[in-house]
Amino acid sequence: MDLDKLTVNVQKRYRSLVESEADPNEWAYAWRSEYNRGGFKAVDFLMREVVTPGKCVGCAACVTICPVDVFDYEDEKPRSVREDACVFCELCADVCPVLRPTDRDLPTQIGLLEPNVDEGFGPYQYAMLARATPKAAIGGRGQDGGVASTLVIHMMDQGEIQGAVLGAEEQDNPQMGGAKLAQTPEEVLTCARSRYTYQPNTLALAQAMKEGVAPLAVVGVPCQVDGVRQQQFSSIRLDVAEWYRENVKLVIGLFCSESFTEAGIDNLSQRFEVPKKDIENINIKGRIEVKIRGGREEIVSLKDFREFARPACLYCLDYSADNSDIGLGGIGLHGWTFTVVRTEAGHRVFQSALAAGLLETQPLDAAPKSKDLLIKLAKYKRNRPLPALMPTLQQRQAEGNLDPKDYYKGYKKAPKAEQATTEVQS
Ligand SMILES: Cc1cc2nc3c(=O)[nH]c(=O)nc-3n(C[C@H](O)[C@H](O)[C@H](O)COP(=O)(O)OP(=O)(O)OC[C@H]3O[C@@H](n4cnc5c(N)ncnc54)[C@H](O)[C@@H]3O)c2cc1C
Numbered sequence: 001m002d003l004d005k006l007t008v009n010v011q012k013r014y015r016s017l018v019e020s021e022a023d024p025n026e027w028a029y030a031w032r033s034e035y036n037r038g039g040f041k042a043v044d045f046l047m048r049e050v051v052t053p054g055k056c057v058g059c060a061a062c063v064t065i066c067p068v069d070v071f072d073y074e075d076e077k078p079r080s081v082r083e084d085a086c087v088f089c090e091l092c093a094d095v096c097p098v099l100r101p102t103d104r105d106l107p108t109q110i111g112l113l114e115p116n117v118d119e120g121f122g123p124y125q126y127a128m129l130a131r132a133t134p135k136a137a138i139g140g141r142g143q144d145g146g147v148a149s150t151l152v153i154h155m156m157d158q159g160e161i162q163g164a165v166l167g168a169e170e171q172d173n174p175q176m177g178g179a180k181l182a183q184t185p186e187e188v189l190t191c192a193r194s195r196y197t198y199q200p201n202t203l204a205l206a207q208a209m210k211e212g213v214a215p216l217a218v219v220g221v222p223c224q225v226d227g228v229r230q231q232q233f234s235s236i237r238l239d240v241a242e243w244y245r246e247n248v249k250l251v252i253g254l255f256c257s258e259s260f261t262e263a264g265i266d267n268l269s270q271r272f273e274v275p276k277k278d279i280e281n282i283n284i285k286g287r288i289e290v291k292i293r294g295g296r297e298e299i300v301s302l303k304d305f306r307e308f309a310r311p312a313c314l315y316c317l318d319y320s321a322d323n324s325d326i327g328l329g330g331i332g333l334h335g336w337t338f339t340v341v342r343t344e345a346g347h348r349v350f351q352s353a354l355a356a357g358l359l360e361t362q363p364l365d366a367a368p369k370s371k372d373l374l375i376k377l378a379k380y381k382r383n384r385p386l387p388a389l390m391p392t393l394q395q396r397q398a399e400g401n402l403d404p405k406d407y408y409k410g411y412k413k414a415p416k417a418e419q420a421t422t423e424v425q426s
């Protein structure tokens, strides 16, 4: 059969499931049903449904799952450069968090602790404020309480992992950076703190597989957490998926409202007349707090910075990294990390670091507003329609609203589905 026709048929089937308001958990059957018949060119489907309409959040899951290296990764998205190599495995479509929600059985697969509650920021068993103690020896390097770095270093010290998939800090522009496969505590510390731009941490998964660095911990924003989970547990199981399943031992998720574009960093550099390399840190606590080398501190209102919010972040419904083992955020706190323990793996590592005296904690009551704010922000993102039902980037451009935060402002629950917009060629 004509390959393109096969792909178009899958796309039509997918669109018809989306438009007929079928259960979103069934959408994946549009391509899974093809798998037993020898597959189809899923790379083309992914490009037409997700990347070309500008809906790709850049999680890199399609890139790192592809067993034959069809994709490069450029400008925060995949580029299909070796399409002829495609072996019709369908994995790239199966792992994409924009095409469909994660599978219903994911909580069981990731070992969610029982009992648990979901108050709006994802299922969890317990939560508290935490920060690194002097014994953790991270030297105040954390963005908030330094919990992410402390947990990863502790796992390395215990011999539980050989490497960690993190985001690196660029020397000449410390608010930008690429993926880093850290293999020593020192390397973990060079990655500490938050860059509020997009960093494709999970590209380092492919490097880890290639170099045989395993087991691993992964730290990432929610879109990356979902991409990793899809790679571990999506229903199409091939060796490459099994590798992630066996070797990713802990997934730490960072709360995330949105990230910002590189143009935002350029703007701060111009606004404060400092070279980018001197912008030491940015923290967001209801406003943007900028630390400049030499001790200078500046404030920018979030409203003033909205034009630099990353448009792709509209297509993301997860604030609190609901599918992580441990969710972490700064949520109005200074020097402490809001810590949400969700799974067996997260519980084990967190308790082990506590018992080793590397972390200290406070109950959530110590910052009563943080939990309420977390619930509010997480619900606000959750209530958006699924990305398949949202307008394309090009439509938003035509409407003149690229701000992910504003687009569905005012909606208390998901608005009615937008008309499907991606053209299905026939
Ligand atoms: C883009 C972005 C948006 C965020 N938005 C919010 C928010 O809206 N509300 C909130 O409460 N918290 C948010 N956070 C989380 C917060 O900034 C802290 O990361 C979190 O509190 C953990 O702090 P820590 O001191 O324990 O981590 P640390 O010990 O400092 O470790 C931070 C880890 O984050 C990784 N990292 C840094 N930058 C990035 C990046 N761009 N992408 C992926 N990984 C990265 C580093 O590799 C490091 O491992 C955001 C983080 C990022 C990166």
Ligand code: SF4
Pocket (backbone or CB within 6 Å): 046, 050, 051, 055, 056, 057, 058, 059, 060, 061, 062, 063, 077, 078, 092, 095, 096, 097, 098, 099, 227
């Ligand atoms: S959202 Fe992730 S998996 Fe989907 S196309 Fe973009 S990079 Fe690939």
Ligand code: SF4
Pocket (backbone or CB within 6 Å): 057, 198, 221, 222, 223, 224, 256, 257, 258, 259, 310, 312, 313, 315, 316, 317, 318
């Ligand atoms: S909001 Fe955060 S988690 Fe969601 S797509 Fe943007 S960077 Fe990723």
